[in-house]
Amino acid sequence: MKILVSISKSPDTTSKIAFTDNNTKFDENGVQYIVNPYDEWYALVRALEIKETIGGNVTIITVGNAADEAIIRKALAIGADDAVRVDADPTDAYYTAMQIADYAKANGFDLVLTGKETINYNGSQVGGMIAESLDLPFISQATKLDVNGSTLTLEREIVGGLEVVEVALPAVVSCAKGMAEQRIPNMRGIMAARTKPLQIVAPIAVDSMTTYVSYTMPNAKSACKMIDPTNMDELVELLHNEAKVI
Amino acid sequence: MSTLVYINSSNGLHKSALEVVTYGKKTGDSVTVITTGNADAALLATLGAYGATKVLVDRSVSGQDAQQLTRVIASAAESIGATTIVFSHDLIAKAVAPRLSVRLKAGLISGAIALPSADGTVNVNVFSGKAFGAVKVNSTVKIISLLPNSIQPEAAGGSADVAEFNGNAGSTSVKVLNTKKPEGEIPLPEAELVVSAGRGLKGPENWGMVEELATALGAATACSRPVADIGWRPHHEHVGQTGVAIRPNLYIAAGISGAIQHLAGVNGSKVIVVINTDSEAPFFKAADYGIIGDAFEVLPRLTEAVKKFKAASH
Ligand SMILES: Cc1cc2nc3c(=O)[nH]c(=O)nc-3n(C[C@H](O)[C@H](O)[C@H](O)COP(=O)(O)OP(=O)(O)OC[C@H]3O[C@@H](n4cnc5c(N)ncnc54)[C@H](O)[C@@H]3O)c2cc1C
Numbered sequence A: 001m002k003i004l005v006s007i008s009k010s011p012d013t014t015s016k017i018a019f020t021d022n023n024t025k026f027d028e029n030g031v032q033y034i035v036n037p038y039d040e041w042y043a044l045v046r047a048l049e050i051k052e053t054i055g056g057n058v059t060i061i062t063v064g065n066a067a068d069e070a071i072i073r074k075a076l077a078i079g080a081d082d083a084v085r086v087d088a089d090p091t092d093a094y095y096t097a098m099q100i101a102d103y104a105k106a107n108g109f110d111l112v113l114t115g116k117e118t119i120n121y122n123g124s125q126v127g128g129m130i131a132e133s134l135d136l137p138f139i140s141q142a143t144k145l146d147v148n149g150s151t152l153t154l155e156r157e158i159v160g161g162l163e164v165v166e167v168a169l170p171a172v173v174s175c176a177k178g179m180a181e182q183r184i185p186n187m188r189g190i191m192a193a194r195t196k197p198l199q200i201v202a203p204i205a206v207d208s209m210t211t212y213v214s215y216t217m218p219n220a221k222s223a224c225k226m227i228d229p230t231n232m233d234e235l236v237e238l239l240h241n242e243a244k245v246i
Numbered sequence B: 001m002s003t004l005v006y007i008n009s010s011n012g013l014h015k016s017a018l019e020v021v022t023y024g025k026k027t028g029d030s031v032t033v034i035t036t037g038n039a040d041a042a043l044l045a046t047l048g049a050y051g052a053t054k055v056l057v058d059r060s061v062s063g064q065d066a067q068q069l070t071r072v073i074a075s076a077a078e079s080i081g082a083t084t085i086v087f088s089h090d091l092i093a094k095a096v097a098p099r100l101s102v103r104l105k106a107g108l109i110s111g112a113i114a115l116p117s118a119d120g121t122v123n124v125n126v127f128s129g130k131a132f133g134a135v136k137v138n139s140t141v142k143i144i145s146l147l148p149n150s151i152q153p154e155a156a157g158g159s160a161d162v163a164e165f166n167g168n169a170g171s172t173s174v175k176v177l178n179t180k181k182p183e184g185e186i187p188l189p190e191a192e193l194v195v196s197a198g199r200g201l202k203g204p205e206n207w208g209m210v211e212e213l214a215t216a217l218g219a220a221t222a223c224s225r226p227v228a229d230i231g232w233r234p235h236h237e238h239v240g241q242t243g244v245a246i247r248p249n250l251y252i253a254a255g256i257s258g259a260i261q262h263l264a265g266v267n268g269s270k271v272i273v274v275i276n277t278d279s280e281a282p283f284f285k286a287a288d289y290g291i292i293g294d295a296f297e298v299l300p301r302l303t304e305a306v307k308k309f310k311a312a313s314h
């Protein structure tokens, strides 16, 4: 089983979010990058579990620059076999997806796993775009994934419920919470990661389809109004007449 | 300018469907709706009130396979020469809109929270709601996926023409074995009112008072991440940076500290009420109304007050 897992960096969840250059650029000053949680905790770990039960190979791919090799090493330390870095700035989801799809097409994978979304841009775009570009079925937001020979059995979230589906390989799956448990890399994994193969490939020419023109921060909240815990009638009155939400 | 709006009509017409038709009306001259499945034609015609002139319905597919749905929506877009395609940013859109973007070479703006600005950019949530980004599309055709509860549906009257449509869905490789739908629950991302609780509730046996308040208000229930992780509540109720991001009109949080990762998923809420025993809980900084008190006493009291209010206003 050949599995490709796309991994993205995202700012550590406690990062202060600020912008520079007249609010046109994310301020990376002091920002620590981590592996996007959905990619690491669910997609990568489930890929490793599948490999451990039925054998195979887990390749990780990221579209990013040299500084992103820290997250690649982390993913290798958790247990991926080898890594690919497409040497480019991921300008938008389309650009990113076309790079990954191109690599996947040329190298042939049974299964491509992505995270459900990146926690910085929250687009939920890249996985579906890879699938369309490869003309493969796409199961999004899967919370469970099992391989039975040449088919996958998955549980996925649907509007207001859950659905169990079956799909033939090859396929693209985006991974959500429930699929696996986070793994902490051990010393042996960290040592091994240093010598695992990392291939750097040049990007293909693609035009981005979207541009982030500028950013704004939400308005600061006005001071919180404190309510006497024994007077819930007052709260209800305020929610009705002042806030007008009930 | 012709706009195509996709709606999921499998369980009647949800508010989110009315929102996207209204959105389409405000972005284009003529709005055509595309849907699939067995919805009643008379029901679909009522979308005319929100601005749709025509509703195309492909009854050959249910909409469970993203690949088929993409083909159907693409044929509808081509048949009307759509320059804008609008989705509600739900689980179907998250699977289908990116595929459609590649198929039609149309830029996708996902998670829109407002109508396009005068300069053509559209605001979206980024960094899990900690900031907004203004996004521009570089292609002729654009796709916008609108976060639920971002605009209000506006009915003006009128009725839409409903026509059968063959979108050449093709074959599917996805087989649905089983569907589990909780009865009568309000889907969290669409809910206008949400009651949420965290580790301060001590154990799953204490959720009765959360559910009672939710029922009294007609609200959905949610929880913090540790509560879903320990298994006190189902995963789909987990809100925050690594859970569901919501923007209801009212978010009531009881026994939740207000960690930055939790706030990331809920700070788009219009009004936040925080109930916490600790006056130093960070959540109070993000709240509109705060109650320093024990959730075990405050929640039942609030439920009584809501019931009294509802009884009096009827
Ligand atoms: C990468 C990452 C991602 C994360 N993503 C998320 C996410 O998406 N969503 C999320 O929620 N968390 C997330 N977290 C976890 C987050 O940091 C917090 O740990 C979590 O939100 C705390 O949950 P809590 O407020 O329920 O519990 P606690 O922090 O334990 O807070 C309990 C609160 O209840 C109060 N309390 C106690 N008893 C009572 C009572 N009787 N009445 C009223 N109040 C009482 C306490 O004063 C306290 O403020 C993430 C963490 C990381 C590292």
Ligand SMILES: Nc1ncnc2c1ncn2[C@@H]1O[C@H](COP(=O)(O)O)[C@@H](O)[C@H]1O
Pocket: A006, A007, A008, A009, A036, A038, A039, A061, A062, A063, A064, A090, A093, A096, A113, A114, A115, A116, A117, A118, A121, A122, A123, A124, A125, A126, A127
């Ligand atoms: N720069 C990137 N390199 C590799 N994979 C990425 C990149 N950006 C996004 N992805 C993958 O696509 C998923 C969805 O991302 P998004 O569409 O940005 O929400 C992520 O969880 C990753 O698995």
